[in-house]
Amino acid sequence: MFEGLTSNLKNALSGLARGGKLTEGNIRDGLREVRQALLEADVNYDIATSFIERVTEQAVGEKVLKAVRPDEQIVGIVHQELINLMGPVEPGFSFKPSGITVIMMCGLQGSGKTTTCGKLARLLKEQGREPMLVAADLQRPAAIEQLKVIAGQVDVPVHAESPEGTNAVKVCQNGLSQAKKLGNVDTVILDTAGRLHIDQELMQELEQVERKLQPDQVVFACDAMTGQDAVNSAKAFNEALELDGVILTKLDGDTRGGAALTVKEVTGVPIKYIGVGEALDRLEPFHPDRMAGRILGMGDVVSLVEKAQQQFDEEEAADLQNRMAQGKFSLNDFQKQMATIRKMGPMREIMKMIPGMGGLLDTNPDVDPGSEMKRIDAIISSMTPAERESPELIDHSRRRRIAMGSGTDPSEISRLVKDFNNMAGVMQKMAGMGMRDKMKAMRELSSGGMMDPMGGMSKQKERSKRGGDPVKLREKKKKERKAKKKQRKKNR
Missing domain, CATH: 1.20.120.140 (SRP54, nucleotide-binding domain)
Structure with missing residues (x-):
């Protein structure tokens, strides 16, 4: 981004x-x-x-x-x-205190409009609302089927009709009637038609939908990858429909940032949400201060904490705290925490939210922190349940077996166990500490290989210099040993 x-x-x-x-x-x-x-x-x-x-x-x-x-x-x-x-921006939408709130989604074809409808429905459902989707994009028959599939994935009702013999206004009206019959729906999201470009026919259709349905919120799905073209489109749609908000899509792609920086200034319409990935859970509220911090490489700790809160279970966290205090933190626990962190999103994006990490990543452009975590996960997965609970059981023969199973070198198993033992000891101390002492302990942890992402990366980079992939390294060493053995036989 x-x-x-x-x-x-x-x-x-x-x-x-x-x-x-x-x-x-x-x-x-x-x-x-x-x-x-x-x-x-x-x-x-x-x-x-x-x-x-x-x-x-x-x-x-x-x-x-x-x-x-x-x-x-x-x-x-x-x-x-x-x-x-x-900015300034107030994230999210305002909803009616009672009755059904109608949100009209518009945008050009290919902007991610239909997927964004699904993402928004999922997000609103998480916030306690009861959304329903209406397939009103009759220009692209595939959009109707796409919205049906998305509705099934996010588990919300959808109203769809055959595009023949009807029009978008009628579909939207029927969809709203269906929502009222269902009784429990409080938000209807209209996925309206798009075009490859702005034309009079498109605008007339959208204006008719707006006039007949009188939506509470009119939202424009703005493709951030198209730069100022997206801003100009937002301006044209705003002049015709009086937009209430913009959702920037495809911010995870090769976007230069111009749309995010200028759409509010040009149109006067605030950015409400940003799409940061193709998955239906990759829609985030837009905060200008946090985005400015990311753009300048300052990180975004607040968003990072919010992501963590969404993934971490309170009961599991309390249980983990007790296990740490009792010195029972195991490789099983560590593996679970890594899996939870990976759910928060791509590791490079997560690390950029940590102040200072963005610059370190820039100096190590060839290193993928996500692959380092996968490597550790593969090693732990190759251990027996007993070895995960008691790493001290891992002797020379066990190291070789784990290395064979995970496609790594036995020395990496030794280093992982050593780093983990150091980390577990510090975590046990941290369990009873105050915040200041915990921060000091975290700095101590960061000097070790396992908890220092850049430390792990530098080792990965060093392995790359020595020959690349650990599996290939192991095969290379195996061939070298065979060649030496063969040479010794000849010498005899």
């Missing part, structure tokens, strides 16, 4: 720090690079220019130039102006 923009902005801003004493001249030079980074991210020219003017006005002030760390002050100014550019 925004990797190019983040990298360019960080380079431009770090250049200010490298320049020694800051003057009005080198600040302006540095901010010109920031402006170039915004333009390369497909930010509207006028918006990029006015953004830099606002930052410059504050950055060349006496307060910044005489600050102890003026470069940090400038980063703070850029951060706040990014927040102002994308």
Whole structure:
């Protein structure tokens, strides 16, 4: 997400720090690079220019130039102006206190509109609402079947009709009537028609649906990968329908960030949610301050904690705390925690939410933290239940067996057990500590291989230098041993 923009902005801003004493001249030079980074991210020219003017006005002030760390002050100014550019935003939608709230989803064909309807239905259901989907995209017959499948996956009712002999307005009206008959539905999401481009026929159809159904919320699914084209489309839809919100889709793709940064400024319509993956659970509320932090490589701890709260079970967490206090934390427990963390999303994205980790990942671009976790998982899975509970049972012969089963080297088994024993000891101490002491203990843990993602990565990178994949390394060593054995026989 925004990797190019983040990298360019960080380079431009770090250049200010490298320049020694800051003057009005080198600040302006540095901010010109920031402006170039915004333009390369497909930010509207006028918006990029006015953004830099606002930052410059504050950055060349006496307060910044005489600050102890003026470069940090400038980063703070850029951060706040990014927040102002994308906000303010109140995430989510407002709902009727009683009766059925109607949400009309619109957007161009290929923007992810139908999938977004399903994601939104799933999210609202998690929030305690009772949504229903209505397949009103009659221009693309596959959209009707797609919405039926999605409705089944998120377990919500769907109203769909044959596209022949009917129209979108009638389908939406029938869908609303069906929702009233069901009795328990409180939110209806209309998946309206899209086109490959904006045309008069499309807008007339959408205007008729809006006029007849009078939806409480009109939402535009905006494809972030199309940059300023997406912003221009949002502007056209807003002029015709008066949008209440935007959902940015495909932010996990090769997006430059221009749409996210400028759609609010151009249209005046706030971004409500962002789609960060194809799976139906990959829809997140949009927070300008958190997004600004991610763009500048500052991390996003709040979102990380929220993701963790969604995945961790309170009873299991309490049980784990007791096991840690009693010194019973096992490799089984560790493997379960890794599985829970993987559910939170791609490991690279998770790590970028941790302050400082984004920069470390940039310096190790060839390393995949997710594969490191998979490697550890494979090793633990190759152990017997007794070995997972009591790693001290693992002797030389057991190490060889586990290495064969997991496609790793016996030395990696030894290192994993050693790192785990160190970690388990520190965790036992942490169980009875206060927050300050826990933070100190976490720093102690981070100096070890297992709990230090970059430490694990550097070892993985070193293995890569030595020959790549551990399985191939093992095969290579096996061939070398055979060759030596054969040579010794010849020498005899």
